[in-house]
Amino acid sequence: xxxxxxxxxxxxxxxxxxxxxxxxxxxxxxxxxxxxxxxxxxxxxxxxxxxxxxxxxxxxxxxxxxxxxxxxxxxxxxxxxxxxxxxxxxxxxxxxxxxxxxxxxxxxxxxxxxxxxxxxxxxxxxxxxxxxxxxxxxxxxxxxxxxxxxxxxxxxxxxxxxxxxxxxxxxxxxxxxxxxxxxxxxxxxxxxxxxxxxx
Numbered sequence: 462x463x464x465x466x467x468x469x470x471x472x473x474x475x476x477x478x479x480x481x482x483x484x485x486x487x488x489x490x491x492x493x494x495x496x497x498x499x500x501x502x503x504x505x506x507x508x509x510x511x512x513x514x515x516x517x518x519x520x521x522x523x524x525x526x527x528x529x530x531x532x533x534x535x536x537x538x539x540x541x542x543x544x545x546x547x548x549x550x551x552x553x554x555x556x557x558x559x560x561x562x563x564x565x566x567x568x569x570x571x572x573x574x575x576x577x578x579x580x581x582x583x584x585x586x587x588x589x590x591x592x593x594x595x596x597x598x599x600x601x602x603x604x605x606x607x608x609x610x611x612x613x614x615x616x617x618x619x620x621x622x623x624x625x626x627x628x629x630x631x632x633x634x635x636x637x638x639x640x641x642x643x644x645x646x647x648x649x650x651x652x653x654x655x656x657x658x659x660x
Contacts, residue, residue: 465508466493469500471526474619476612476643479621481515483645484526484652500530511542514604517612518549521590531598544655548643550610551586551636555577559588561599563656564608564649571636582634590631606655611642 466488470481478499485497496509506512516527523570531538552569555576584590588609592599599607614622614631616639630637 463494464510466511466513467503467506467509468495468497468513468515468532469503469603470497471500471524471530472515472517472547472548473519473524474517474613474615475516477517478650479544479645480548480610480612483648484513487652488650499520500526503530503534506534506537506541509541512538512544514543516547518547518591521585522594523547528595528598531595531602535598535601539566543602544606544608545599545604546608546610546651547591548610549586550612550614550630550642551634552591552609553583553587555579555587555589557589559592559607559651560634561604562606562655564606565612566608566644568611568642568644568647569609579642586634604636606651608651608655610644610647610651613641613643614639615641 468481468485470477474476481497485495488495500514514527514531516523546564549569553566553571554565554573556573557576574583576584576587579587614627614637616627619627627637631639
C-alpha cells in the first residue's frame, strides 16, 4: 500500500504555506500521495503514515496552531514518521548536539559560537532558544528530521506593529534584511534526502 503523507502548516504572511506547497508538489511529482492542509483543519491522522509539520518562527516561537496541533496529536505522532521544518530569518548555532537529524539552509549558516559568548540578539535567534518551548513535545514525537529554511521578509505583507519591529531588527542585525529568500532548490534538496520512498 502506498504511504500517505500529511503536510500541515500555519502562518500569517504566506511564506510557510508557499514552502509547504513547494514540498507537496515535489513529492507528488515523485508519485507520492501527499495532502497539504492548515494545521487547524486537520481532523485526524489515522489515514497517514507520515507527517511533515511546517512552522514559521515569530519572535522565536511557533504559532499557536502548530503547538496545539502537536500537543493534541502527540501520541499518534509518536507512532508515525515525522519531520518538522521551520521558516525563520536568522539561526545562530552553538556546538550543541541534537538527537535529531538537522538540516540548515546555507543562507542561514553562521560560524558556530558557544551560547556563553553570544550576545542577547544572537541568543534570541539561536537554535536552543527556538527549540526550548518545544523540547517536551519533540521528545515525545521524536521527529526523524528538523530543518530550518530562510524565509521572505516583505514589509508590505506585515501589519504596522510587525513592520516597525522588523525594520528595527534589520537595523540591529546585518543578517536580517528585506527580501525574498525562500529557496525552492533547498526545499527540494531536503525533501529529496529525507522524504522520498526508497526505490
